Amino acid sequence: MTGAGRGIGAVIAQVLAAEGASVTVTDVRGAADTAHAITDAGGRAAAVDLDLTDRKARDGLVDAVLGRWGRLDVLVNNAAAHGSRVPLAELDYAEWDAVLEANLAATAFLSTQAAAAMTGGGSIVNVASIQQRLPLPHYGAYIASKGGITALSNALAVELAPDVRVNLVAPGVIDTESFRTTPGADALSNGAGSDGAATGAQAQPATLLGRAGTAHEIARAVAFLASDESSFTTGATLTVDGGRTLSRKPDPLAGG
Incomplete structure (x- = not known):
C-alpha cells in the first residue's frame, strides 16, 4: 500500500497486517518504521x-x-500530495x-498494473477525501486530484469487473498527530486525504x-472494502x- 509511512496510512497497514495480510509498505519516508512496527507485533511486512x-x-x-510475497491480492492507494496552500492563480x-502525478496518475497506473497481477481476483481500495464536495480554500490541485480519483475509481470498477473490485474511502477530518500538534493553516492531514486541520487541535470539527x-x-473501513466481507461491493464510496457532509455547522477549518 502507498503512503503508509505515518499517520492514517501506517495505521491502515497495521490493521491489514493484524488481519493476516502480508503488507508491502511504501512511502517517501517512514516506510521502514511502519514495517518494523508490524513485524514487532508478529505480522509480515516489507x-x-x-x-x-x-x-x-x-x-x-x-x-x-x-x-x-509471490502474489498480490489487495492494493490500497492511500498516498497523497497536498501541495502549497495558495490560490490556484498562484500555483505554477x-x-x-x-500533485496530479502523485495522487491521480499514480493511482491509475498502479491500479491497472496491480489488477493485471491479481490472479483469481482481488480488491483495490482508493482513499479520496470529502474535500471534493466540501473544499477548503487554496487546495485546488489536491481537491481536483481527489475528485479525479473518485471518477477514476468508478471507471476502474467498470473496466476491471468482475475479477477485481474497486472501491473508495472518503475520510473527513481525522485526529492525527498533525491535527493535534500543528497550529495554523499548515496543519493539514498527513497524506491520507483527510479534511484538514487549519487551526490545529483547538478547532472543533463541524461534524x-x-x-x-x-x-x-478509517483503517477499519479500508479493511472492510479490502476483504471478502465486501464481496458484493464494487464502485462504492x-x-x-462523522456526518460532516450533512452538517450545517460552520467549518472552523475553512478560514484563511
Missing part, C-alpha cells in the same frame, strides 16, 4: 521507499511485491503536475458526531466523516 512521482520506480512496485505548472475521526476508524 518496506519500499518510493516517490510516486518517479514513474520508473513506481512502475517497478508490482514486480517488487510479487518478488517478495510544476506543482500542479507534481454531526461532534468530534474528529480516528485513524483506526464509503464516506467516513
